[in-house]
Amino acid sequence: DIAAFKIEMKDGTGKPKLKGGDQIRVWFQDSISNTHMAAKVTDLNNGTYLVTAPLPWAGRLRLHVALAYPREYLRA
Numbered sequence: 001d002i003a004a005f006k007i008e009m010k011d012g013t014g015k016p017k018l019k020g021g022d023q024i025r026v027w028f029q030d031s032i033s034n035t036h037m038a039a040k041v042t043d044l045n046n047g048t049y050l051v052t053a054p055l056p057w058a059g060r061l062r063l064h065v066a067l068a069y070p071r072e073y074l075r076a
Helices: 071-075
Strands: 002-008 023-030 036-038 040-043 048-054 061-069
Touching: 002 023, 023 040, 023 048, 061 071
Parallel strands: none
Antiparallel strands: 002 048, 023 036, 023 061, 040 048
């Protein structure tokens, strides 16, 4: 199976961001074995990001999403 979902970024005032460029990290964690697996994040350059990852094991997973660096920081 493959997991796929979209992340829609917002600015500090809650308005949707219209440009990409943020560095986003996404990973899954198996709740029993504590195994971690990174997901692929594709920047759609419009403030949204497509996340995909194969699901190599069955069971409950915990999803982690982190904004490593916002676009504004990287441009400074």
